[in-house]
Amino acid sequence: MKVLVAVKRVVDYNVKVRVKADNSGVDLANVKMSMNPFCEIAVEEAVRLKEKGVATEIVVVSIGPATAQEQLRTALALGADRAILVESAEELTSLAVAKLLKAVVDKEQPQLVILGKQAIDSDNNQTGQMLAALTGYGQGTFASKVEVSGDSVAVTREIDGGAQTVSLKLPAIVTTDLRLNEPRYASLPNIMKAKKKPLESLTPEALGVSTASTNKTVKVEAPAARSAGIKVKSVAELVEKLKNEAKVI
């Protein structure tokens, strides 16, 4: 079974981002970039499926700038077999990304596509569901457990107040949640080997996909700051303040 994994290059999750002075966006100059954490979980899940003998080939795809090759090489070092970069310098919406991934799915014909549930930059949580709509496949979003058996996959999903399990016919789309697995680190020998693995570059034009958008970001601002309050000296003082000053208990 062929598995396709989509990964995104984003600001490293440890970086505290700053809004640009002209409110045009977030300042990404000289900021550490990494693979989106949910995408790392997606790569790990695919590698585990291959280790179990369920997956035979892992293709990793990223849509983004030329520098996204770094994240693709990371995925190759973690165990993906080959990589595809759909190069686009402009910032794309989730729908545009889903359309590009649909074109890659048409070309590669994977049985399972694994994506992160959301990217930690745009926080959209849309791409996997949109790809499922465009391909007509079933979707198992926010997955905490993925079990392939025969021509279907059982996905346990994190939902409000608990967990739900659905069964999807293959091919299917899965998006990962935090508890699906704990991603491994790439070993040095594997990082070296990854440099020799194939990486194909494509463009939206070559795939015949329009990336036009119905959304426009007008401005980006820093959130209203919350100022620090006071330190109380004892539990008794805290209770007194909550009762008489804040009046919340």
Place this chain on the structure above:
Amino acid sequence: MTILVIAEHDNKVLAPATLNTVAAAAKIGGDIHVLVAGQGAGAVAEAAAKVAGVSKVLVADNAAYAHQLPENVAPLVAELGAGYSHILAAATSNGKNILPRVAAQLDVDQISEIISVESADTFKRPIYAGNAIATVQSNASVKVITVRATGFDPVAAEGGSAAVEAVAAAHDAGTSSFVGEELAKSDRPELTAAKIVVSGGRGMQNGDNFKHLYALADKLGASVGASRAAVDAGFVPNDMQVGQTGKIVAPQLYIAVGISGAIQHLAGMKDSKVIVAINKDEEAPIFQVADYGLVADLFEAVPELEKLV
């Protein structure tokens, strides 16, 4: 303009998040219709018809919609929604699951988790875990939007008298099926709806120690949450997680116990009205957002707090 709001429900009860979503629709302005897709959800439709500001309730009753499977519900919403100016759903696990599928079927971009309505086509939403707020404008013929409940005060659940209309459309894609569900049973209020939330972090040391927080919460009628650190450490299940990757809460009172205050946690609770932090590390970043900070050992402070409230 007519706005279609997707009802959040379990076939029995209309979830409170629907009232916040209707509030967002009311801010946009225009007629508000509510779609109840489910099976045997008559009581939900009746409740939706009473919601203030709703003029019509559409009911799609079919076994295919019983478990809100997106493969079946999204085509229904896309078919019905194509004639509307806006389609809104709460940013719940159902809303997040279904609505992007609807947007893609309608070939429009979605706007996720809006926290304010600037005009009928312009909305604000947090990005980068709430570290930036984007103002987004849509020129789509149908604007597809999920609504963060904490950004909008709910409309009244009573007072309306909308007409209820049955919708015949049945979509069964046949690509997915419901297997089972495990819902955590709790007598405490739901995290996102609670007026008071008591949350524990890595400082709790283990899952058993959360009993101190449960005792305090029960005294206050509060819900209990946790930081991602506590969830990752296996102290408590993921559905208790408050933060950008968990639940977003904005209660009247938020009590953070043994939580350092990572950015990702702050994104989930910084809109709370009053924040209390109890931590033995006086340098913990949580104190920078807390209205009342107490530098103390939580294992002494929490039981004492429980006695005094």
